[in-house]
Amino acid sequence: MLYSLKAGGKRIRPALLFATLDALQCKHPASEKIATAVEMIHTYSLIHDDLPSMDNDDLRRGKPTNHIVYGEALAILSGDALLTYGMGMLAQLPNVSAEKSLELIRLFSKASGAEGMVGGQVLDLAGETKELSLDELEMIHRNKTGALLSFPVIAACILADTNPDTRYLLEQFAHHLGIAFQIQDDILDIEGNEKLIGKTVGKDERSEKSTYPSLLTLDGAKEKRDEHYEMAIQALHEVVKLPTMLQEIASFIVKRDR
Amino acid sequence: MLYSLKAGGKRIRPALLFATLDALQCKHPASEKIATAVEMIHTYSLIHDDLPSMDNDDLRRGKPTNHIVYGEALAILSGDALLTYGMGMLAQLPNVSAEKSLELIRLFSKASGAEGMVGGQVLDLAGETKELSLDELEMIHRNKTGALLSFPVIAACILADTNPDTRYLLEQFAHHLGIAFQIQDDILDIEGNEKLIGKTVGKDERSEKSTYPSLLTLDGAKEKRDEHYEMAIQALHEVVKLPTMLQEIASFIVKRDR
Numbered sequence: 420m421l422y423s424l425k426a427g428g429k430r431i432r433p434a435l436l437f438a439t440l441d442a443l444q445c446k447h448p449a450s451e452k453i454a455t456a457v458e459m460i461h462t463y464s465l466i467h468d469d470l471p472s473m474d475n476d477d478l479r480r481g482k483p484t485n486h487i488v489y490g491e492a493l494a495i496l497s498g499d500a501l502l503t504y505g506m507g508m509l510a511q512l513p514n515v516s517a518e519k520s521l522e523l524i525r526l527f528s529k530a531s532g533a534e535g536m537v538g539g540q541v542l543d544l545a546g547e548t549k550e551l552s553l554d555e556l557e558m559i560h561r562n563k564t565g566a567l568l569s570f571p572v573i574a575a576c577i578l579a580d581t582n583p584d585t586r587y588l589l590e591q592f593a594h595h596l597g598i599a600f601q602i603q604d605d606i607l608d609i610e611g612n613e614k615l616i617g618k619t620v621g622k623d624e625r626s627e628k629s630t631y632p633s634l635l636t637l638d639g640a641k642e643k644r645d646e647h648y649e650m651a652i653q654a655l656h657e658v659v660k661l662p663t664m665l666q667e668i669a670s671f672i673v674k675r676d677r
Numbered sequence: 678m679l680y681s682l683k684a685g686g687k688r689i690r691p692a693l694l695f696a697t698l699d700a701l702q703c704k705h706p707a708s709e710k711i712a713t714a715v716e717m718i719h720t721y722s723l724i725h726d727d728l729p730s731m732d733n734d735d736l737r738r739g740k741p742t743n744h745i746v747y748g749e750a751l752a753i754l755s756g757d758a759l760l761t762y763g764m765g766m767l768a769q770l771p772n773v774s775a776e777k778s779l780e781l782i783r784l785f786s787k788a789s790g791a792e793g794m795v796g797g798q799v800l801d802l803a804g805e806t807k808e809l810s811l812d813e814l815e816m817i818h819r820n821k822t823g824a825l826l827s828f829p830v831i832a833a834c835i836l837a838d839t840n841p842d843t844r845y846l847l848e849q850f851a852h853h854l855g856i857a858f859q860i861q862d863d864i865l866d867i868e869g870n871e872k873l874i875g876k877t878v879g880k881d882e883r884s885e886k887s888t889y890p891s892l893l894t895l896d897g898a899k900e901k902r903d904e905h906y907e908m909a910i911q912a913l914h915e916v917v918k919l920p921t922m923l924q925e926i927a928s929f930i931v932k933r934d935r
Contacts, residue, residue, distance in 0.1 A: 420791065463757075467753055467754075467757060470749075470750075470753065472748070472749035472750045472753065473750050473753065490730070491728075491730035492728075492730045492731050492802055493799065493802070495725055495728065495730065495731070495753065496725075496795050496798055496799055496802075498757075499721075499725060499756075499757075499760065499790075499795050500790050500791040500795040500796070502757065502760055502761065503760065503764070503786050503789050503790030503791070503795065504786065504790050504791060506761070506764040506765075506782070506786055507764075507782065507783060507785075507786025507787065507790065509782075510779045510780075510782040510783045510786065511779075511783060516775070517774070517775030517776045517778070517779050518775045520775070520779055521768045521769075521775050521778055521779065522768075524764070524765065524767075524768040524782065525765060525768045525769060527765075528761050528762065528764055528765025528768065529765065531761050532757075532758045532761030532762050532765065533678065533758040533761070533762060537754050537757050537758040537761065538758070540754055541751065541754055544750055544751070544754075
């Protein structure tokens with residue numbers, strides 16, 4: 420469990436939580452536990468995705484994948500335990516009312532499970548062997564990565580007791596950012612440097628998987644990514660006009676080389 | 678998810694929840710959701726345990742295992758989604774205070790994860806290749822099966838607002854019952870009828886795994902099983918002297934042929 424948790428990675432989900440709280444001018448003692456829980460769920464999903472029967476990846480975050488080091492059985496179990504532990508952490512949040520904790524757990528379970536991340540992964544597997552439409556591709560990514568990228572933003576809104584309008588706008592921000600993030604992931608699989616990214620590149624093309632570049636061309640994908648970035652920033656600016664860490668993270672996500 | 682959930686099985690964990698509530702003369706509208714959540718977690722653990730990299734079983738509950746029907750990738754994901762969904766269900770219990778719901782989620786996460794079921798499975802894998810002491814064997818089973826067998830009994834105590842003495846006694850009941858259950862599992866792997874049990878028998882002996890019969894002889898294991906059954910019943914009778922469904926379930930667990 421610790422091997423994969425401590426392997427590094429961009430920590431984008433925790434960063435989104437802290438930066439959203441910062442944009443809302445809220446400090447909250449529960450933020451670290453929520454950030455850790457989200458990173459645990461993200462990490463479990465990477466461990467399971469990398470398994471031989473799934474994406475069969477040997478390299479992640481620049482290191483051998485969990486099953487390469489510990490074997491498949493322990494890799495599956497460490498993922499199971501990270502998921503279980505992460506969910507349980509949300510039942511132990513300091514200075515959060517029991518009602519709010521339950522709301523967070525409900526949203527977290529939905530974002531991570533069959534109606535979110537796991538469901539997206541199933542759609543992704545099902546779509547591997549056929550050409551997808553852009554709508555189908557977006558549907559996959561909205562679930563597979565979007566849901567768990569949005570969760571920390573929504574969690575921050577809940578901790579900060581925002582009004583429904585603010586929460587709606589920040590949900591829009593997270594939604595568009597999630598798509599921009601995924602498009603950039605697809606672009607990096609073509610243009611990226613394996614050493615920087617820390618995982619195998621060129622896999623999508625070899626497997627003839629539908630991606631944003633394969634459907635839109637590389638330039639078209641970049642244009643689409645920038646459109647979603649702009650929509651994200653527009654929604655964010657309706658909440659807060661000043662420069663924020665949140666905007667910096669959004670810009671990092673779009674310009675990142677890893 | 679539904680294939681494995683609906684494959685049948687003994688439903689012992691739900692039965693323990695309902696029977697404990699009955700012994701405590703409590704009816705509670707949340708009992709069905711909790712029972713379903715526990716059965717979901719139990720089912721996910723079976724799906725993952727049956728995978729080729731774990732126990733590599735083709736048969737479960739008399740039917741082909743999940744990965745035989747849907748392939749390994751979907752089997753892993755359906756387990757992940759059942760776990761996530763089961764945890765989330767405890768955040769939606771009717772007529773349970775938010776504080777109690779959180780207590781249930783904390784206990785559920787602990788019983789299912791690294792400190793409980795998954796941890797026991799890791800110890801079990803680690804112990805496969807060496808001869809274990811009786812204490813080590815009990816430690817494995819207390820975590821691997823005991824924790825999730827105890828949870829529904831404890832959950833019933835929480836729903837029924839029992840006093841600490843009653844809860845302690847019922848925890849003792851569940852603890853001894855869990856060990857008796859596991860010993861009977863080991864005995865059935867030797868004496869059992871594959872058609873009735875619905876899974877492959879004779880696996881322990883072929884794999885030279887440490888079991889209660891291998892450490893104590895078959896007769897010694899039966900004696901040990903009956904001892905734990907007696908201790909379970911003794912604890913139960915300190916709570917309620919009348920005949921209960923709970924006692925019937927305990928007796929079924931010890932005498933079962935499947």
